Each structure stands twice: as structure tokens, then as C-alpha cells.
Amino acid sequence: MFGDLRRFDTRRPQGEDWFRQWLDGMLPEAEAAHIRSVPRGSFPMINVGRTDDAVRVYVFAPGLTAEALEVSVQDNVLTVSGRREAAVADEGARTDFRRERFQGEFSRSLALPEGLDVERAEARFRDGVCEVLLPKREELKPRRIEIQAS
Amino acid sequence: MNDVTRHEAPQVPADREPAEEALLPPVDIFEEGDALHLVADMPGVTRESLRVEVDNDVLSLEGEVRLEMPEGLSAIYAELRAQRYARRFTLSHEIDAEAIQARIDNGVVTLVLPRKRTHRRRRIEVTAA
Numbered sequence: 001m002f003g004d005l006r007r008f009d010t011r012r013p014q015g016e017d018w019f020r021q022w023l024d025g026m027l028p029e030a031e032a033a034h035i036r037s038v039p040r041g042s043f044p045m046i047n048v049g050r051t052d053d054a055v056r057v058y059v060f061a062p063g064l065t066a067e068a069l070e071v072s073v074q075d076n077v078l079t080v081s082g083r084r085e086a087a088v089a090d091e092g093a094r095t096d097f098r099r100e101r102f103q104g105e106f107s108r109s110l111a112l113p114e115g116l117d118v119e120r121a122e123a124r125f126r127d128g129v130c131e132v133l134l135p136k137r138e139e140l141k142p143r144r145i146e147i148q149a150s
Numbered sequence: 151m152n153d154v155t156r157h158e159a160p161q162v163p164a165d166r167e168p169a170e171e172a173l174l175p176p177v178d179i180f181e182e183g184d185a186l187h188l189v190a191d192m193p194g195v196t197r198e199s200l201r202v203e204v205d206n207d208v209l210s211l212e213g214e215v216r217l218e219m220p221e222g223l224s225a226i227y228a229e230l231r232a233q234r235y236a237r238r239f240t241l242s243h244e245i246d247a248e249a250i251q252a253r254i255d256n257g258v259v260t261l262v263l264p265r266k267r268t269h270r271r272r273r274i275e276v277t278a279a
Binding site: 045055064096098131 | 176177178179180181182189190191192193194195196216217218219220222223224225226227228229230255256257258
């Protein structure tokens with residue numbers, strides 16, 4: 001049931017980010033970056049997977065509700081935007097030791113593959129992950145071609 | 151509220167590969183009232199897949215990402231590249247490990263770590279002479 005995310009492990013893991021950033025600063029860009037790629041560590045993180053009949057987008061937006069997250073698709077560009085409020089401090093003194101979690105407004109866009117039927121898109125939110133299902137258009141689904149014996 | 155389990159010796163379930171990659175969840179830590187508060191972003195972690203433990207004054211927070219993914223799904227793009235989160239903190243002696251409370255709500259873990267009664271802040275009244 002729970003597919004494993006290791007199938008997304010196509011490149012170096014997140015733990016080496018600092019090293020990678022440092023290295024990127026020292027060395028000139030080796031390969032051309034995709035024009036719509038984003039730096040790592042952005043909020044919310046996004047994974048995209050594909051099956052034979054649909055594209056699934058996973059938006060990792062912890063602490064947000066379905067109402068606070070806006071998902072839209074235009075010309076194969078998916079945009080997720082919203083706002084994550086900072087926790088409201090109760091009255092009295094509060095001493096902060098670490099503030100690593102993202103807060104404030106965000107808006108991110110990502111290019112999707114061609115040929116998706118946006119009209120039939122569905123989205124649901126669970127455990128801080130918003131899953132968007134975008135079915136492929138009928139004519140683009142893989143088709144089995146019968147081979148006739150001669 | 152989940153109870154925090156306390157183990158005398160670190161226990162590693164046999165089914166977990168020790169070399170598996172773990173993500174470092176971003177956390178906010180602040181002190182308010184008579185407790186330390188820790189908030190961690192762990193999207194995809196459920197109440198069942200979250201583990202909070204205190205062992206020899208080391209607080210460990212672990213959670214497995216549980217997503218429903220259909221068979222035959224192949225990745226086209228991925229920023230989150232591991233299946234679990236893990237982070238550990240050393241507690242100072244004034245924290246009452248028995249009284250730690252944990253909660254997970256929509257992928258956000260909130261821990262309340264109360265101070266021991268003897269270490270709470272006391273207001274000292276200054277009396278006029």
C-alpha cells in the first residue's frame with residue numbers, strides 16, 4: 001500500500017545540501033539548469049510521479065489546511081500558493097532558540113508534462129501532504145497495438 | 151496526546167535498514183511558560199508512524215512518510231527523497247522527561263517538554279525597605 005519514496009532517490013539526498021551548496025559556490029555550474037527549476041529547500045517541497053493514466057503531484061505542506069493552500073494549473077504550469085502563519089505566542093515571555101520552519105507567504109510553480117486533463121483533476125489533503133491527481137487525456141494514454149499474424 | 155516511551159537501551163527494529171537515508175525535519179524550539187516547546191515539520195507522517203523517545207537524556211524524533219502511491223508510479227521530479235525523518239536533541243537535566251507530551255496534527259509534530267518543578271522560574275518579590 002505505502003509505496004516507498006526510495007524510487008524518487010535519483011540524486012543525492014537532502015542531508016548533503018550544505019555541502020552541495022558550498023560546492024556549487026566554489027565550482028562553476030557544470031550542467032545547465034532547467035529554466036523552471038527551483039533551489040532546494042523551498043517550501044513546500046513537491047514530488048511528481050507518473051502512472052500510465054495520470055500524473056500525481058505531492059505537495060508537502062505541513063500545518064496547512066485545504067483552505068489555506070491554493071493549487072492551480074495553467075498551460076501545464078502548476079502553481080501552489082498560500083500562507084503559513086507563525087504560531088501565535090501566548091502572553092508572557094517567549095525565548096526562541098531555533099526558527100527553522102518556514103513561515104509567511106509562498107508561491108511556487110512547476111512545469112508539468114503535456115497532455116493532462118485539468119478539468120478532471122482532483123486534490124486531497126492528508127497528514128500535511130496535498131495529493132493532486134491529474135488524469136492524462138484519453139488520446140495520450142498508452143495503447144496496446146494488436147499484432148496480426150500474417 | 152501520546153505518551154513518550156522511555157527505553158533503557160536503544161532498540162532498533164530488525165526490519166529497519168540502518169543505512170536508510172533520513173531527512174532532517176526543520177524545527178522551531180522555544181521556551182514559554184514552564185516548558186520548552188518543539189515544533190517539527192514532518193509531512194506524510196501519521197500518528198502511527200511517529201516515534202518519540204527519550205533515552206539517556208537524548209530525545210529522538212522519528213517518523214516514516216506514509217503516502218498512498220499507486221503501483222507503477224514512477225518519479226518525474228522529486229524534492230523529498232527519503233522515506234523517513236529523524237532528528238535528535240540532547241536534553242538538559244532540568245527537563246522532566248516523564249512529563250513530555252507529543253502531538254501530531256496535519257504533519258506538524260508538537261512536543262511540550264516541561265521543566266522539573268524544582269527548576270521552574272520563580273519570581274522574587276522585592277519588598278521596599
